[in-house]
Amino acid sequence: MHRFWKRLAGALIPAALAASAAEAEPLIWGIQVEQAEYRIGEGSDVAAWDFDVLAGSDELKVVWRSEGEYATGEEAFETLENQLRLQTPVTDFFDAVAGVRLDTPKGPDRIHGVIGLHGLTRQWFEVDADLFVSDHPSFRFEVEYEGLITNRIVFVPSIEFDLPFTDDAATGQGAFGPTLEVGGRISYDLVDRLVSPYVGVHYERKFGETADLARADGEEAGAVFFVIGTRFMF
Amino acid sequence: MRNFAIALAAATLVLGAGAGAVSAGEYEITVDRVGIDTGDFTRTGVGFNGASPGPVLRFREGEDVTIRVTNNLTESTSIHWHGLILPYQQDGVPGISYPGIPAGETFTYRFPIVQSGTYWFHSHTGFQEPDGAYGAIVIEPKEPEPYAWDREYVVQLADAHPHSGNRIMRNLKMMPDYYNRKQRTLFDFLGDAEDKGFGAALSDRKAWGDMRMMPTDIEDLQGFTPLINGKGPAQNWTGLFSPGERVRLRFINSSAMTYFDIRIPGLEMTVVQADGNEVQPVVVDEFRIAVAETFDVIVEPKDDRAYTIFAESMGRTAYGRGTLAPREGMASEVPALRQAPLLTMADMGMAHGEHGGMDGDMAHAAMGHEPPKPEAVDHSKMDHSAMGHDAPKPEAMDQSKMDHAAMGHDAPKPEAMDDSEMDHAAMGHGESEPLRGPDPFYAPGSGLKPEAADGGRFLSYADLKARAPLYPHRPATREIELELTGNMERYTWSINGVKYADAEPIRLQYGERVRFKFVNTTMMTHPMHLHGMWSILDNGSGEWNPIKHVISVAPGTTVYMETEVDAPGQWAFHCHLSYHADAGMFRKVIVEGGPPEEAADLAERERG
Numbered sequence: 080m081h082r083f084w085k086r087l088a089g090a091l092i093p094a095a096l097a098a099s100a101a102e103a104e105p106l107i108w109g110i111q112v113e114q115a116e117y118r119i120g121e122g123s124d125v126a127a128w129d130f131d132v133l134a135g136s137d138e139l140k141v142v143w144r145s146e147g148e149y150a151t152g153e154e155a156f157e158t159l160e161n162q163l164r165l166q167t168p169v170t171d172f173f174d175a176v177a178g179v180r181l182d183t184p185k186g187p188d189r190i191h192g193v194i195g196l197h198g199l200t201r202q203w204f205e206v207d208a209d210l211f212v213s214d215h216p217s218f219r220f221e222v223e224y225e226g227l228i229t230n231r232i233v234f235v236p237s238i239e240f241d242l243p244f245t246d247d248a249a250t251g252q253g254a255f256g257p258t259l260e261v262g263g264r265i266s267y268d269l270v271d272r273l274v275s276p277y278v279g280v281h282y283e284r285k286f287g288e289t290a291d292l293a294r295a296d297g298e299e300a301g302a303v304f305f306v307i308g309t310r311f312m313f
Numbered sequence: 314m315r316n317f318a319i320a321l322a323a324a325t326l327v328l329g330a331g332a333g334a335v336s337a338g339e340y341e342i343t344v345d346r347v348g349i350d351t352g353d354f355t356r357t358g359v360g361f362n363g364a365s366p367g368p369v370l371r372f373r374e375g376e377d378v379t380i381r382v383t384n385n386l387t388e389s390t391s392i393h394w395h396g397l398i399l400p401y402q403q404d405g406v407p408g409i410s411y412p413g414i415p416a417g418e419t420f421t422y423r424f425p426i427v428q429s430g431t432y433w434f435h436s437h438t439g440f441q442e443p444d445g446a447y448g449a450i451v452i453e454p455k456e457p458e459p460y461a462w463d464r465e466y467v468v469q470l471a472d473a474h475p476h477s478g479n480r481i482m483r484n485l486k487m488m489p490d491y492y493n494r495k496q497r498t499l500f501d502f503l504g505d506a507e508d509k510g511f512g513a514a515l516s517d518r519k520a521w522g523d524m525r526m527m528p529t530d531i532e533d534l535q536g537f538t539p540l541i542n543g544k545g546p547a548q549n550w551t552g553l554f555s556p557g558e559r560v561r562l563r564f565i566n567s568s569a570m571t572y573f574d575i576r577i578p579g580l581e582m583t584v585v586q587a588d589g590n591e592v593q594p595v596v597v598d599e600f601r602i603a604v605a606e607t608f609d610v611i612v613e614p615k616d617d618r619a620y621t622i623f624a625e626s627m628g629r630t631a632y633g634r635g636t637l638a639p640r641e642g643m644a645s646e647v648p649a650l651r652q653a654p655l656l657t658m659a660d661m662g663m664a665h666g667e668h669g670g671m672d673g674d675m676a677h678a679a680m681g682h683e684p685p686k687p688e689a690v691d692h693s694k695m696d697h698s699a700m701g702h703d704a705p706k707p708e709a710m711d712q713s714k715m716d717h718a719a720m721g722h723d724a725p726k727p728e729a730m731d732d733s734e735m736d737h738a739a740m741g742h743g744e745s746e747p748l749r750g751p752d753p754f755y756a757p758g759s760g761l762k763p764e765a766a767d768g769g770r771f772l773s774y775a776d777l778k779a780r781a782p783l784y785p786h787r788p789a790t791r792e793i794e795l796e797l798t799g800n801m802e803r804y805t806w807s808i809n810g811v812k813y814a815d816a817e818p819i820r821l822q823y824g825e826r827v828r829f830k831f832v833n834t835t836m837m838t839h840p841m842h843l844h845g846m847w848s849i850l851d852n853g854s855g856e857w858n859p860i861k862h863v864i865s866v867a868p869g870t871t872v873y874m875e876t877e878v879d880a881p882g883q884w885a886f887h888c889h890l891s892y893h894a895d896a897g898m899f900r901k902v903i904v905e906g907g908p909p910e911e912a913a914d915l916a917e918r919e920r921g
Contacts, residue, residue, distance in 0.1 A: 104814055105479075109487040137486075137805050137812075171800055172525060199802060202522035227498040272484075272491055312488065 108134040109313060116308025118281055123152030140166045155185040162193055173198030180211055187249045189215060215247040231268040253288020266310055275310040340370060340380040344390045349445050351538040352545035354475045358445030366543050367448025369467050374429040374455045380422040382414060389413040393437040395605060396589050396862040399424040401882025404844055406437045409885050409901055413438055429454030430589025431563040431607040440478020443569035443891050451563060460585055462611055465561035466552040470624055470633055472537040472568040481534060482892055489804040492536055495529045495630060495653055528655040530801055530836050532628030533892060534570040539624060539633030549644060550635040556617045563609050566602040569891040572627035574601050574763055577620050578648060582610035584772060588861040591780035598769030603840040603865035605889035619643035629653040659758035660868040662834050756869030775852050777859035783847060784877045786856035789828030797866060799835045805896055812897025819900050821878045823907035828875045833866045840865045845884040849875045863889060881907030882915055
């Protein structure tokens with residue numbers, strides 16, 4: 080962590096003094112929308128998104144990460160979370176992440192601290208591993224792979240695994256009852272890499288206590304969706 | 314409209330200057346927002362005197378020039394005179410030579426022209442050069458050149474991109490492979506599996522995947538349209554000739570990011586100058602021009618027909634095309650792009666770790682480069698065994714310093730002179746093609762090593778010999794190792810693992826002769842450019858080593874250049890790939906000492 084704070088200071092202080100350095104580095108910023116999609120299933124349809132908005136330098140970026148699922152039938156957010164993350168390189172291919180996560184779906188709000196790792200493993204797997212620290216701690220692991228069918232048609236399989244460590248009945252989480260999401264999306268780079276529409280399938284399954292809570296609530300523990308959406312990068 | 318009219322008037326003035334309409338040595342240049350039409354797309358960019366490319370400035374060796382540069386942009390600008398030897402305050406690099414030229418202001422450059430040959434000029438501010446701010450310089454020599462030609466053309470290449478430089482950089486930082494549309498796909502994999510078996514294809518994929526690198530990382534930036542003198546392939550720039558004439562072509566690569574392989578099917582090219590300096594003539598069928606290099610060639614089209622000037626990008630993603638023809642409107646066949654190369658493990662510098670001897674140094678030794686003195690031999694070996702190029706940077710640095718101290722680099726050894734003569738005897742330049750050994754400027758087994766399209770002769774750096782040495786040959790007084798480093802996945806580029814923003818300047822002493830050792834540990838080719846002083850490429854020709862301003866360093870190789878430190882002041886030293894330089898593969902060089910007034914001025918500047 081020592082290195083992290085040094086970098087934080089290093090990144091923030093020169094920004095203010097940039098005028099003195101002829102080689103002041105420009106701000107890096109961008110928007111990466113991994114998912115902006117409509118999920119069509121047997122039950123209620125869902126509009127979902129997953130994006131990062133980032134700004135900073137090679138050494139330190141501030142990232143606003145937002146994920147949400149809005150059930151169109153119920154007209155309510157099944158999940159709605161926003162994270163404000165600081166991200167700094169710790170190895171050639173991995174960044175350390177620290178920040179806060181605010182959940183405001185239907186039901187009670189939750190605030191967590193976030194610490195995690197974000198990066199690229201051997202064989203090109205894009206990985207996020209986050210520990211959420213609060214009264215209701217949990218762990219999340221996401222992995223994604225970009226398989227090039229051609230240089231414009233890309234198959235993106237993804238897995239997300241959420242593991243709550245304590246019961247939180249109000250949000251439907253049972254201790255050590257994981258939620259698994261598996262997806263496969265085929266996209267086409269329509270305009271550069273700016274807009275890449277896709278179709279795919281999305282599967283969600285709750286296990287253990289979390290599944291029991293869902294069933295008690297009259298929901299299925301698992302569901303398959305057909306998805307249509309677009310990636311967006313600017 | 315008014316700006317345009319002014320620019321037009323200024324352009325006329327400059328053209329007039331060449332014809333002697335204005336008093337000699339006075340030039341006016343405006344920096345303007347301009348429209349660029351490549352035939353594939355149009356965009357706005359930055360140009361000089363209302364156009365991109367800007368004018369061809371014609372200077373005469375021995376004259377003093379005064380160039381008033383007026384900035385019509387709404388942002389700061391600059392002009393750097395690429396390859397020109399001049400006082401550092403006139404070099405035109407913001408933050409090093411001067412603060413730049415603010416919007417709406419005029420800066421007057423004054424410097425003597427102390428050289429001749431083909432050069433170019435460009436903005437050194439932001440991404441104005443990729444956005445179109447470049448022009449050509451032709452300097453007439455005092456003494457006539459030792460070869461004849463009937464007419465000449467500047468052939469200035471560029472890689473115009475529909476995206477602005479700022480946007481390209483941002484995209485690369487967000488997604489380093491944003492512009493790489495030559496990546497290995499499922500179909501490539503299936504093809505490989507068919508060709509060499511599923512197991513081999515899979516293990517190849519695995520090897521690259523383990524490194525998180527791509528064998529297709531040859532052109533960071535694709536999707537550009539190559540231009541010749543501002544014209545895209547469809548617009549077909551044409552130079553006229555009469556059959557039987559000798560035509561001198563002054564090739565300048567003003568691209569932001571693109572190396573070109575150049576040939577004129579049906580014509581041999583006699584290379585007479587490299588980077589503005591005379592070389593002993595070499596007849597070739599094709600040559601590779603690194604970003605920012607210049608090569609002058611003479612061709613003799615004898616037939617009454619058109620000849621295509623074909624400039625294929627090194628990654629084979631695009632080509633520039635022009636024509637030499639007896640009459641306007643003629644065209645010749647345009648060749649197809651050859652198959653895109655793939656990097657190999659040799660280009661990845663894997664050889665460094667696995668077999669210490671198989672990198673560029675080895676190639677040097679193989680060329681008869683290996684000095685005869687035991688201590689010198691030790692030096693090359695020690696660097697090798699001790700350094701471990703994939704070792705973490707700080708140690709590598711320390712060791713290089715230790716090597717220096719231990720090896721007595723600063724004590725010039727007159728005996729070292731001998732090695733140049735040895736080289737000559739051993740190297741056998743000018744032998745016919747089959748007798749030429751492997752090109753020492755590519756890693757053995759490199760996927761990048763070029764071959765002439767029809768089996769002819771492809772120019773190698775090893776072929777270049779100065780016609781006359783500019784400096785008395787002497788051993789270097791010390792060696793500085795510069796490891797070219799980067800992280801493709803983060804799009805960070807650096808030298809010795811440190812990017813410009815975090816780096817200390819390189820300090821040189823006036824009067825010394827410094828030997829630079831470039832060790833390229835990245836997967837990309839870097840054209841290294843030192844401002845203000847000549848870069849003498851060590852290609853084993855000793856006293857006839859060619860004198861250049863850009864030294865291209867291929868992946869997985871080690872290349873040496875020497876510099877006579879004869880220009881006090883502070884200078885830029887960087888990779889000439891625009892986005893690599895901007896990302897940090899850049900250094901400030903401070904030359905300390907020298908004539909008292911210069912030294913005092915420099916000290917003042919350093920304090921201020």
